């Protein structure tokens with residue numbers, strides 16, 4: 001029996017087969033998760049010559065060069081989000097230079113569009129008039145017969161009547177690797193009720209809200225957006241009034257707020273893995289990074305979940321919101337009354353958080369460096385309020401999982417709009433240019449992706465902590481790690497001497513051996529007028545072992561209500 005993963009893989013395979021049948025030979029691919037079925041199909045096709053280029057901007061220019069030199073179309077494959085946007089300069093060059101290119105962009109399926117899902121943006125017609133044709137494919141289906149004729153039309157349109165780029169957008173559903181397991185059919189979410197559209201909610205709206213979320217074992221979930229000092233204060237006071245825990249993302253700023261007490265969970269991801277579904281949830285500040293938290297929200301499907309956001313863009317990738325309130329989250333938190341939860345609820349959740357905190361401390365106390373102990377010690381070692389930019393991939397997750405709660409800690413930042421690994425150094429330079437000395441923590445691919453950004457470093461006080469784990473360490477945590485093509489297609493260890501590269505830009509650069517040395521070097525770098533690169537080598541296998549052993553800690557489950 002074929003699994004959903006098989007159907008998706010056959011779909012991607014048929015598309016690639018059709019393109020190869022129509023004469024495609026060269027495919028340039030950049031690593032990513034959503035694009036996995038396309039990447040696998042390209043790597044496994046006997047007639048295609050794949051080449052991996054990490055930076056999508058370079059990847060598209062590389063394909064452009066191939067197509068120019070060979071006089072035949074070349075294809076590029078990338079994951080969804082800003083990865084695809086990075087093709088733009090090469091696409092306009094191919095348009096105006098009349099070079100045949102096939103742009104195969106992975107995308108999220110329709111149910112994950114326009115709801116704050118990670119790495120998702122509107123990719124429909126992204127390249128506008130710069131492509132000869134645009135084909136939005138549906139999500140994979142069993143009928144693949146029409147893909148070969150479509151592929152032939154795509155190839156033809158890159159050449160006739162005028163050579164140029166053609167864009168094929170490919171929405172892909174999980175599972176992204178052909179695996180066992182049939183998946184289960186879930187019914188679609190019920191559309192949420194819309195409550196109001198004003199910055200300050202009316203008293204009727206508040207009364208409705210208080211009926212929806214009053215009493216019971218509730219929770220406040222705060223995503224990656226920082227609500228600002230006033231907003232954070234309002235959240236903390238509301239949590240105190242209602243006696244509920246706050247599951248705050250590492251980027252929300254709440255865990256590093258000087259006023260944060262025990263109700264602001266130090267390890268919300270870990271607690272979400274073991275806590276029973278909440279009776280109600282108030283969701284603020286966008287979607288959190290944590291997958292476990294997202295799964296936990298899904299276990300509470302059908303119970304009241306209120307999303308409060310000022311903008312028309314509602315972050316509800318789980319599709320579990322029962323109510324949406326368009327209003328300023330700070331105002332809502334300030335005005336909302338509601339009855340408190342039973343006392344044992346907060347006590348039990350905080351106890352669970354305490355177990356996770358002890359486990360985090362133990363895992364991070366071991367000296368061998370890994371992303372987890374780096375983030376844990378770094379947030380404790382920086383002067384209060386220091387801008388801390390967390391690169392996507394493991395840095396932002398290690399902070400969420402293991403940094404804990406540090407009142408008076410740094411001020412976190414991250415690019416979670418489309419969660420790209422592009423432009424991270426340049427973004428951090430912008431932040432320190434506005435706020436003064438700061439730190440960016442980046443993986444080696446992220447560093448390489450924005451190498452040109454180092455040119456900004458001559459007069460900006462940025463400590464660049466490069467966690468050099470030999471490629472995309474995040475992929476070790478995903479099922480792709482089991483594939484024979486893993487190193488070639490996902491891990492993609494870069495051949496870069498980062499120290500020499502940094503010095504080529506006139507920056508000071510050093511390699512350190514331990515986590516404590518890294519934190520000390522970062523602190524020293526904050527006093528310099530220019531940027532510094534601090535490279536910390538990390539053993540991937542050791543890192544995976546430490547993360548896994550942390551996740552294996554299971555605090556005692558919380559008793560269901562009514563039990564003694």
Ligand code: TPP
Pocket residue numbers: 030031032033056079082083086119392393394395419420421422442443444445446447469471472473474475
């Ligand atoms: N291209 C862009 C522009 N953004 C992305 N998010 C991706 C591709 C897909 N992607 C997500 S994480 C990742 C990739 C390629 C690997 C990042 O590796 P590295 O920076 O070394 O960090 P690590 O995984 O080791 O923490």
